Amino acid sequence: MKFQLFLLISLTIQLANGIGEVPPTNIAVAKPISTTTSNADGLGCTYEGGRAITNYPPNYPCPHAVGTSGGAFPATGSASTPNTFLGGFVDVTIADPSDNANPPFSDMVDMSFSDNTNELFVATKPGYAFRIDLSTGERSVFMDLTKETTNSGDRGLSHIITHPDFKNNPYVYLSYSVNPEPGTDGNSINANEVTFQRIIRVKKLADGTVDSSSTIVILGQDASNGIPICFNSHMGGGMVFGHDGSLFIATGDGAHSDNITAGDYGQVMPGTSAFDPQCKVKFGNQASGSFRAQDVNSISGKVLRIDPTTGDGICSGNQGFKVLNPYCSSNAKDARSKVWAMGLRHPWTTTLKPLQTGEDPQSPGTVYVGDVGFVSYEEINAVQRGGNYGWPCWEGPLPTPSFRDSALDPLTEENSYITRAYNGTQALNCAWIYKNVKTDMPFYYYSRYDESGGLANFDNGYLGQNVKGTCVGGLAFYNSDSYPSHYKDSLFFVDFGALWVKVLFSDSQNQVNKVEDFQTYSLAMISLQNNPQGDICYLINAGGIHCIQYDSSVIAPYAYAAAYPTKGPGPLSVQFSSDGTFDRANRPVTFLWTFGDGSNVTTLPNPLHTFTRDGEYTVTLTAINDAGKYQNKTISIKVGANYVMPQVNMTIVETTYTTIAVSDHLSPLTATPEDGGSGFPAAPLTYGNWKFYDGLVSNQLAFSVNTNVQGLKVRWEAQTVHTNHIHPDTIVKETNGFSSDAMSLVASGHSQERANVRLIVSVSDADGDQDTAQMFFLAAQRINWKEYTQSPPTPQVFVNGTTFAQYQPVVFDARLSFDVDTDFLFYTWDFADGTSATDNFVSHAYSAPGTYQVKLNMNDNYMGFTPWTTTITITPAALPAVPILPSDGAATKTSISPSGADTSKGIEDNGNGTTGAQTNTQVTSGVERVLPLILLPTIMVLFASM
Numbered sequence: 001m002k003f004q005l006f007l008l009i010s011l012t013i014q015l016a017n018g019i020g021e022v023p024p025t026n027i028a029v030a031k032p033i034s035t036t037t038s039n040a041d042g043l044g045c046t047y048e049g050g051r052a053i054t055n056y057p058p059n060y061p062c063p064h065a066v067g068t069s070g071g072a073f074p075a076t077g078s079a080s081t082p083n084t085f086l087g088g089f090v091d092v093t094i095a096d097p098s099d100n101a102n103p104p105f106s107d108m109v110d111m112s113f114s115d116n117t118n119e120l121f122v123a124t125k126p127g128y129a130f131r132i133d134l135s136t137g138e139r140s141v142f143m144d145l146t147k148e149t150t151n152s153g154d155r156g157l158s159h160i161i162t163h164p165d166f167k168n169n170p171y172v173y174l175s176y177s178v179n180p181e182p183g184t185d186g187n188s189i190n191a192n193e194v195t196f197q198r199i200i201r202v203k204k205l206a207d208g209t210v211d212s213s214s215t216i217v218i219l220g221q222d223a224s225n226g227i228p229i230c231f232n233s234h235m236g237g238g239m240v241f242g243h244d245g246s247l248f249i250a251t252g253d254g255a256h257s258d259n260i261t262a263g264d265y266g267q268v269m270p271g272t273s274a275f276d277p278q279c280k281v282k283f284g285n286q287a288s289g290s291f292r293a294q295d296v297n298s299i300s301g302k303v304l305r306i307d308p309t310t311g312d313g314i315c316s317g318n319q320g321f322k323v324l325n326p327y328c329s330s331n332a333k334d335a336r337s338k339v340w341a342m343g344l345r346h347p348w349t350t351t352l353k354p355l356q357t358g359e360d361p362q363s364p365g366t367v368y369v370g371d372v373g374f375v376s377y378e379e380i381n382a383v384q385r386g387g388n389y390g391w392p393c394w395e396g397p398l399p400t401p402s403f404r405d406s407a408l409d410p411l412t413e414e415n416s417y418i419t420r421a422y423n424g425t426q427a428l429n430c431a432w433i434y435k436n437v438k439t440d441m442p443f444y445y446y447s448r449y450d451e452s453g454g455l456a457n458f459d460n461g462y463l464g465q466n467v468k469g470t471c472v473g474g475l476a477f478y479n480s481d482s483y484p485s486h487y488k489d490s491l492f493f494v495d496f497g498a499l500w501v502k503v504l505f506s507d508s509q510n511q512v513n514k515v516e517d518f519q520t521y522s523l524a525m526i527s528l529q530n531n532p533q534g535d536i537c538y539l540i541n542a543g544g545i546h547c548i549q550y551d552s553s554v555i556a557p558y559a560y561a562a563a564y565p566t567k568g569p570g571p572l573s574v575q576f577s578s579d580g581t582f583d584r585a586n587r588p589v590t591f592l593w594t595f596g597d598g599s600n601v602t603t604l605p606n607p608l609h610t611f612t613r614d615g616e617y618t619v620t621l622t623a624i625n626d627a628g629k630y631q632n633k634t635i636s637i638k639v640g641a642n643y644v645m646p647q648v649n650m651t652i653v654e655t656t657y658t659t660i661a662v663s664d665h666l667s668p669l670t671a672t673p674e675d676g677g678s679g680f681p682a683a684p685l686t687y688g689n690w691k692f693y694d695g696l697v698s699n700q701l702a703f704s705v706n707t708n709v710q711g712l713k714v715r716w717e718a719q720t721v722h723t724n725h726i727h728p729d730t731i732v733k734e735t736n737g738f739s740s741d742a743m744s745l746v747a748s749g750h751s752q753e754r755a756n757v758r759l760i761v762s763v764s765d766a767d768g769d770q771d772t773a774q775m776f777f778l779a780a781q782r783i784n785w786k787e788y789t790q791s792p793p794t795p796q797v798f799v800n801g802t803t804f805a806q807y808q809p810v811v812f813d814a815r816l817s818f819d820v821d822t823d824f825l826f827y828t829w830d831f832a833d834g835t836s837a838t839d840n841f842v843s844h845a846y847s848a849p850g851t852y853q854v855k856l857n858m859n860d861n862y863m864g865f866t867p868w869t870t871t872i873t874i875t876p877a878a879l880p881a882v883p884i885l886p887s888d889g890a891a892t893k894t895s896i897s898p899s900g901a902d903t904s905k906g907i908e909d910n911g912n913g914t915t916g917a918q919t920n921t922q923v924t925s926g927v928e929r930v931l932p933l934i935l936l937p938t939i940m941v942l943f944a945s946m
Contacts, residue, residue, distance in 0.1 A: 090550070094120065094546060097542070104124075113530070119134060129145065148178065160172065194283075197252075198220030199217075229254045234254050249303070297334075322362040368381065377448060378396075400430070443512065473495060499523070554585065558631065560579070562635070566637055588808060589624070591845070603881070616637070650704075707763050714763050721758055800813075812842050825860055854870050
């Protein structure tokens with residue numbers, strides 16, 4: 001087990017440890033308390049509590065597995081339990097992306113609510129910071145940093161936070177990756193250019209705009225005092241204010257993740273990256289790769305604590321703070337003076353534990369950090385003053401295999417490929433760290449894989465949870481009174497790749513005693529924050545801001561409406577759909593469509609309606625349950641000779657292609673219609689929407705579009721599908737066509753990994769109506785196909801019954817489906833009545849009685865395939881009568897935002913008479929939706945092909 005924090009001794013004296021090594025002066029060293037080694041079989045070392053450590057090197061020094069201070073021990077509580085309160089939670093939309101917004105309100109990465117001015121500030125990766133007035137819903141660009149920010153890889157404008165007393169101190173802090181070519185478009189920067197992270201403070205004026213003259217650089221005036229980034233990721237950047245007003249900043253190690261065999265020691269890695277020679281030139285002795293996280297004279301891989309007005313480390317009582325930082329030098333501007341804790345990899349998200357009973361309000365408090373893992377584990381660390389969380393030598397509870405066993409580990413600083421950031425002859429490597437440095441175990445960790453994935457050092461984590469994810473994306477404590485008291489002081493956390501939210505319960509000593517499931521979603525969330533009322537709010541990376549509110553009373557159904565086409569010359573026949581509408585408590589639902597053209601209303605769930613006169617019409621779907629609670633959704637329809645729906649087709653021409661011999665590959669595609677057997681054919685393999693290219697040869701591809709209307713805005717986006725999550729905007733082009741080789745479509749740093757590409761082209765007109773086309777590419781390197789296994793997905797589908805009345809929604813929930821290879825999953829539903837859907841959570845109302853065999857085809861992004869089927873019966877029922885909407889207080893026409901302001905103008909009506917309405921946005925065909933919180937249905941139909 002990772003060690004508990006121990007009393008630090010002087011950093012400059014020789015250790016009396018019997019091994020005759022002199023500690024470098026820039027490493028926080030604790031006296032070792034054990035010299036035990038493993039035996040010839042790699043056994044004999046133990047975790048905290050006496051559990052044996054397996055898969056450890058033979059005859060290797062054991063970690064310091066004894067000690068009682070800091071961190072948290074593995075608890076002995078029960079396994080993960082379901083959320084029994086989920087039926088009362090309501091998902092409330094605060095802001096939705098706008099397809100025709102300029103600049104785009106999408107690619108969101110962080111947000112911050114002001115505490116006392118009813119404002120929300122949002123950071124987007126390309127460099128736009130938006131301000132939303134929550135009392136009116138008005139959105140505006142607060143700051144444009146697109147020319148100052150490099151938007152490549154994971155880098156960009158990454159984090160934003162407001163001062164905790166914003167009314168009196170209207171300051172906004174922003175963290176961004178500096179554009180190494182100032183004044184140029186940050187989207188065009190080569191992902192191989194090294195840079196650094198900068199944090200600035202700006203002032204908001206009374207009219208809501210930024211005071212451009214107020215900018216102060218808090219951290220990173222230049223490369224000498226910025227956070228080094230020698231990769232296209234690992235900048236960290238999560239920020240949170242302490243109870244005493246100090247500012248915590250979590251920083252990444254700025255190192256490579258693309259050499260999983262040797263690890264990043266700062267060595268040049270020919271053939272894999274062009275970063276390292278630049279890193280040495282730009283950062284000198286800081287070019288030590290992941291070991292910056294163990295260097296107290298570097299601000300990388302740390303939690304910093306600074307004075308938010310000056311950026312200085314907190315090292316003097318004259319600064320007005322009671323608690324000082326642990327590694328202060330005589331100069332508060334030195335890197336070590338700013339360090340609060342160390343040993344972190346990519347600490348994307350931070351939050352502060354609420355002030356506890358008896359805790360000194362003048363103390364900084366305990367900052368919790370979500371540290372994104374490398375190969376094995378995701379970590380949540382309860383960061384203590386002077387803590388060391390072990391990276392790169394520890395990940396989760398175990399030594400990191402690539403660093404523990406690296407061929408580079410024995411090398412000294414004299415090796416020409418390695419620059420060490422200390423004086424001495426002993427190499428700074430994990431063997432030295434294991435012997436000499438006492439580190440802290442995580443507050444909580446969970447695996448990036450499961451046992452069936454074949455990873456040797458799989459561990460269930462705490463409590464036997466067997467929790468699996470890929471990227472800890474957000475943390476937030478709940479400390480208000482609107483949720484059930486059960487959640488008081490609990491920690492909500494989200495996994496960006498696995499799409500779930502869970503809740504951790506711990507004691508006053510930061511020891512975990514229980515974890516609960518909360519909900520699984522259909523889109524990736526990347527931030528959790530508390531609004532001023534204390535509700536947990538989340539950010540959808542693709543666009544959308546939502547808050548989770550609690551209402552124990554009967555609530556309205558969730559309404560979703562779609563239509564195609566939404567405009568065209570008359571007479572215009574439009575197919576409307578209510579698929580996606582359902583009642584959270586499984587109550588009967590009546591659909592009421594009003595077309596806005598004077599025609600009769602209908603209660604059919606999916607009507608076909610013809611508009612005979614030119615004009616613009618607002619069509620409204622009202623979903624009302626048997627308790628009289630309802631929700632509306634509206635769609636705009638435009639009829640006239642000048643209206644044309646955009647349409648696009650993608651054309652791909654292989655301008656050059658290198659023949660590939662079947663013997664070069666051990667392909668998991670054992671049989672395809674095209675090649676009749678295993679391996680690649682001697683030409684690009686096409687399979688449905690997939691094309692397969694070899695990554696070791698140069699396949700030049702030319703992409704172009706065909707549209708039905710001239711003058712449409714064209715946008716190409718290449719997304720890297722990396723295991724079970726997506727890296728958006730790997731390539732963005734706004735031209736009618738472009739050329740590229742196959743491997744250049746893969747995000748930098750992922751060319752050696754299990755990754756492929758989804759290429760999307762969209763066209764939109766001035767009204768914001770759009771059409772999209774997409775194609776998938778498997779730009780595989782041969783080593784990947786030889787080393788990676790391929791297992792089919794495992795469907796796990798919940799259905800809210802087996803027999804249903806005609807015209808009632810049937811819910812199909814496949815959100816617990818999984819893939820043991822952790823591949824991205826695609827869903828195609830066939831409802832057996834001529835309709836279909838593509839999501840992991842769907843609902844469908846049948847207009848005719850009968851027996852239907854519903855089919856789900858699940859594909860992963862390596863073309864693994866598993867079908868699932870079930871039979872449902874639809875019994876005859878009369879078409880529901882047109883309901884009379886309640887006009888009493890039970891169904892008020894006012895919607896309340898989470899801020900408490902009346903937002904009834906131009907938004908949907910929930911018909912609840914309570915808070916928790918969702919802001920209405922126009923729904924057009926093909927737009928993905930974020931599904932609300934529901935209680936998992938009580939009837940489960942499970943079919944798993946193993």
